[in-house]
Amino acid sequence: MDLIVAKNRTDLVKARGEGSVALVPTMGALHEGHRSLIREARVRADHVVVSIFVNPLQFSPNEDFSRYPRTFDADLEACRAEGVDVVFAPSADDMYPAGRQVSVQSGEMGTIVEGAVRPGHFDGVLTVVLKLFNLVQPDVAVFGQKDAQQLAMIRRMVADLDLPIDIVGAPTVREPDGLALSSRNRYLSADERQVALTLSRALRAGAAEAVALPEGAAESVPARIRAAALAVLEGAAPRLALDYLVLVDPATFAEVSESYRGEAVLAVAAKVGTTRLIDNAVLSLDPA
Known part of the structure; x- marks a missing residue:
């Protein structure tokens, strides 16, 4: 089956098939590290959904939201090569409709280490991840160990909110010289x-x-x-x-x-x- 690209919630519902689902949330600009997550997802479920969404909530005003790389066509080719079933690529308006008031608060763990340097970052991360979980309804979600605090925060959210999702942490992928892929x-x-x-x-x-x-x-x-x-x-x-x-x-x-x-x-x-x-x-x- 060819890759399905769902650009909004309605398209995503139409694309939903039978069987188990593994979700790989990304902000696009896919590299070999992302592809390793997709391969991990492939062995854990019948269907793989990759989300591509540059989440404005996790960028502070002095960070690089506008500069963040956007390579959608190349990302789709990478997903096709890895046998992804559905790419969910919503707009910001679709993810965050006007009048939105409720967000996830990351708690004390969201204010230390990376959270101390980037105040509010993990509130934005957990809000978008919870929304993706609710929209995609995966059985499994795969995240990279390179974002270790993010992985810990998502596991904490899943435990605290009783979400029926298995969170998998995949090893960091590096260049031959040791530089972590980013x-x-x-x-x-x-x-x-x-x-x-x-x-x-x-x-x-x-x-x-x-x-x-x-x-x-x-x-x-x-x-x-x-x-x-x-x-x-x-x-x-x-x-x-x-x-x-x-x-x-x-x-x-x-x-x-x-x-x-x-x-x-x-x-x-x-x-x-x-x-x-x-x-x-x-x-x-x-x-x-």
Whole structure:
């Protein structure tokens, strides 16, 4: 069956078929990372729906909404190549009709780490994701681990609002040199791209410290992880402007204590030139 492009709610209802549905929400400008999400969705449901919608609610006035890449024709070709059944590409007016008053509030977790740098961002993310869930009615939704706090927030919303949807987190896809794939990478000059590689190098340096310390060691594992990653990032200053480097609990995004043991996320955000990038690594802090 050829790809169906639904431009509004009515088209989406007409396109709905029998069987299970997996949703891959995107803002378009699809790259290999998005395609990996689509492939993950394909093995989890009978039908795959990809949404393409640049959500204005998650951009603050000083962010790059108008600059965000829009490559709709190329996105459709990528979806066809991956066997997507339906692309849902609504307009902003269709998603947010005039007079809208009710939105999702992301709570305390939406105000820390990425939420502290981008106030209101996660309110916008959760509002559009909930609307997509209600419109598409998927059984499964697939998101990338690269947006780790977003993934945690969506899992929290699904749990808190009792949504009957399985949330799947798919691994971050990287270039051969380690740079995490992002729609914003296209804005990096050749020199800036070399600076951007500092993010993945810092994460690898931190991961190398994610081992139990010898008995009697003065410095904790979390402290060693942060120090190793920060040393790499500081070496790229001032060309890399750091927003944050944190080691957090993957479920709450609260900073881990020095005695913490278990899975943790080492997350970083920085600006290179005019391009803001995020990245993270999932680490296991084993007990001594």
